[in-house]
Amino acid sequence: MDEVRSTRDRILDGAAAVMAERGLAHTTTKQIARAAGYSEATLYKIFEDKVDLFLCVLTERLPKIDLLAGEPAGRASVADTLRTAGEQALAFYLASFPISASIFADAALLARHRDGVLARGRGPAGVNHAVAEYLRAEQTAGRLPAGLRPDAVTAALVGACFQRAFLISFTGEPATEEENTTFIADLVATLLPD
Incomplete structure (x- = not known):
């Protein structure tokens, strides 16, 4: 073995x-x-097949997004948890862009790949789902206001991390860890104002 x-x-x-x-x-x-x-x-x-290999590379060789495992509500502060999720998402997107971006240039390959990924119950929406479910659980626990929109907050957080990774990958000018940490902290502070 x-x-x-x-x-x-x-x-x-x-x-x-x-x-x-x-x-x-x-x-x-x-x-x-x-x-x-x-x-x-x-x-x-x-x-x-190659889809199986790709999924294993994503889950076993790239940075992890631990909220996919289901962060329980009520443990750490919501802001701390979102900062961690943002840092993990940014690290994952930075590592995955060089691997996955080329697939969008071939519509037939993208369709085959998408079908294979979805048939395995996987896909990029998993990150959004995990973060939104976490936020809903925090709302139910009374740690977030009832008027907060979990899907919108999630889209803003994950989308901003994705865009930052895209811009860094596009320009070829990597950001320092401190710059990325500051970006995520500012983003979470904007999404969860006091």
């Missing part, structure tokens, strides 16, 4: 490296297998 896990990890490492360099649309399973030091047949013994 350790050998299978080691093989799987090496293939995921190879997939992450090739996808980050070439983008998902221009990555082949042959290139991934070669980067990992295995045959394509070995790759297909462990992974169903």
